[in-house]
Amino acid sequence: MKLKLVFTSILSMVFLLFGCSDNNDTANGGTGTLSIQLTDAPFLYDMVAEANVTIFKIDARYKGAVETDSVSADGNSFITLSEEEVPINLLELTNGITENLVNLEVPAGTYDLVRVYVKGVNAILNDGTVYDLNVPSGEQTGIKVFIQPGLVVQGGLSSDLLLDFDVSKSFVAKGGRNNLSGFNFKPVIKASNLATAGTLKGLVTTTEDNISVGLEGAQVSVIVADTINTTTFSDIDGRFVIMGLQEGSYDLLVALEGYTSERKEGIAIVASNNTTQDVVLSLEE
Numbered sequence: 627m628k629l630k631l632v633f634t635s636i637l638s639m640v641f642l643l644f645g646c647s648d649n650n651d652t653a654n655g656g657t658g659t660l661s662i663q664l665t666d667a668p669f670l671y672d673m674v675a676e677a678n679v680t681i682f683k684i685d686a687r688y689k690g691a692v693e694t695d696s697v698s699a700d701g702n703s704f705i706t707l708s709e710e711e712v713p714i715n716l717l718e719l720t721n722g723i724t725e726n727l728v729n730l731e732v733p734a735g736t737y738d739l740v741r742v743y744v745k746g747v748n749a750i751l752n753d754g755t756v757y758d759l760n761v762p763s764g765e766q767t768g769i770k771v772f773i774q775p776g777l778v779v780q781g782g783l784s785s786d787l788l789l790d791f792d793v794s795k796s797f798v799a800k801g802g803r804n805n806l807s808g809f810n811f812k813p814v815i816k817a818s819n820l821a822t823a824g825t826l827k828g829l830v831t832t833t834e835d836n837i838s839v840g841l842e843g844a845q846v847s848v849i850v851a852d853t854i855n856t857t858t859f860s861d862i863d864g865r866f867v868i869m870g871l872q873e874g875s876y877d878l879l880v881a882l883e884g885y886t887s888e889r890k891e892g893i894a895i896v897a898s899n900n901t902t903q904d905v906v907l908s909l910e911e
Contacts, residue, residue, distance in 0.1 A: 656733075656734055657731045657732050657733050657734060657779075658731070658732055658733070658734045658779030658780060658784075659729065659730065659731055659732065659779075659784050661726070661728065661729050661784065661786040661787065662684070662707070662726075662727045662728045662740070662786070662787045662788070662789055663724035663725065663726060663727070663786060663787075663788050663789065663820075673751055673752050673753075673803075673806070674717070674749055674750070674751055674752070674797075675717075675750050675751060675752045676715045676717060676748075676749065676750040677715065677716045677717050677749050677793050677797050678713065678714065678715050678716070678746065678747065678748050678749070678750070679713075679714055679716065679744045679745075679746065679747050679791075680711055680712065680713045680714070680744060680745050680746035680747075681708075681711070681712045681714065681727065681742060681743065681744055682709065682710075682711045682712075682743055682744070682745060683706070683708065683709050683741075683742075683743035683768070684706075684707045684708045684727060684728060684740065684741065684742055684743070685704045685705060685706045685707055685740070685741050685768070686704065686705055686707055686732070686737045686739065686740050686741075687703070687704055687737060687738055687739035687740075687741075688703045688704070688705050688732075688733060688735055688736075688737055689735060689736045689737070689738055689776065704741070705732055705733070707727075707728045707730050707732070707740075708727060708728050708730070712725070712727060713746065716791055716793045717793065719791075720858060720859070720861075721858060721861055721865065721866055721867040722825070722827070722867030722869060724788070724869075727789075732779060733779070734779045734780060735778070735779055736776040736777065736778050736779070737773060737776060737777045737779065738772065738773050738774070738775075738776035738777070739770060739771065739772055739773060740770075740771045740773065740787070740789070740817060741767070741768030741769065741770055741771070742768055742769045742771060742789070742815065743765060743768045743769075744761060744765065744769065744813070745761060745765045747759040747760075747761055747811050749797055749808075749809050751806075757808045757809055759797070759808075759809055759810070759811040760810075760811060761811060762811065762812075769813045769815055771789060771815045771816070771817050772817070773787070773817045773819075777819055786819075786820040786821070787817055787818070787819060787820070788817070788818045788819075788820050788823070788869060788870045789815050789816070789817055790815065790816045790817075790818065790856070790869075790870055791813070791814075791815050792814040792815070792816070792856075794857075795812070795814040796811060796812055796813045796814050796815075797809045797810075797811065798810045798811075798812055816870075818869075818870030818871075818872070820869075820870070820898070821897070821898060822872065822873065822897045822898075823869070823870045823871055823872055823873070823895075823897060823898075824871050824872075824873060824895040824896050824897055824898065824899050824900065824901060825867065825868065825869045825870075825871065825899075825900045825901070826848065826867075826868045826871055826876070826878070826893065826895060826900075826901050826902075826903060827865070827866065827867040827868070827900060827901070827902055827903075828846075828865070828866060828878075828902055828903040828904045828905060829860075829863075829864050829865055829866075829904045829905075830844040830846065830860040830864045830865075830866065830880055830882075830904075830905050830906075830907065831864050831904070831905075831906055831907070832885065832906065832907050832908065832909065833906065833908075838906075839864075840860070840862075840863045840864025840865070841860060841864045841882055841885070841907060842860055842861060842862045842863075842864065843859055843860060843882060844859065844860040844864070844866075844880050844881065844882040844885075844905075844907065845857060845859055845880070845881050845882065846858050846859065846860060846866045846868070846878065846879075846880050846905075847878070847879045847880075847881075848868055848871065848876050848877075848878060849876060849877040849878070849879055850874065850875075850876050850877070855871070855876065856868060856870075856871075871895045872895070872897075873895055873896055873897045874894075874895055875892050875893065875894055875895070876893050876895060877889060877890065877891045877892070877893065878890040878891075878893055878903055878905070880905045880907065882907060884909065884910060885907040885908060885909055885910060886907060886908050886909075886910055887907075888905050888906070888907055890903055890905065
């Protein structure tokens, strides 16, 4: 699931880019705008109808001197971005669907950490069974999401920060698929600067009677250095969208039960652009 945070400045300033900086970029003064979206890596348990969280606060660490209500141990300040309660079913945020969480004017400078505070976490099965999950620290201290390299806010521009909430890693089943007794909540969220990241999208199909037919439920895995970076599943029409991929070269592995897996290598992802890669699967013989 993907949450989108947007920093906006009083002087029409916004996050321009993710960049390493030892100094606070305050030459332009004023504030910038941060936009934050949320999305998720796909949830693997097809018997689950909803994976719910309520986000009730978001703040960000500002690496510099500014008047705030919260100061970290290293002297940096935390700026509150939102204190609105936002209930979200993470399973609704897949294949490019995001939830806007923040669009706020903030001081120009560098931000290197976002804290997401959550409560009301539960999983609801298709048969209506509800499992309430304990929140280990997200309600008290927030889920810490590091921004690496730090995000620099400069004047006169805008930028989006994408938070990818990996549901399949965050909702850990107890007992397994055949003996499910609940879930443990171990939140995993990663941050991507949409100004320096790209999007991969495509269509998974097969050929039936010389007609191209979209395949639903194909597992689409993005691989870098032989390690899975993220995964999604094709929708009812066979389409998939994966956001927040850093610029570079990736492999794509597509698999669906009953079909021969297909791997595409060397797919180039370009910052702030869409890359399209369609895949055709063949029935296993």
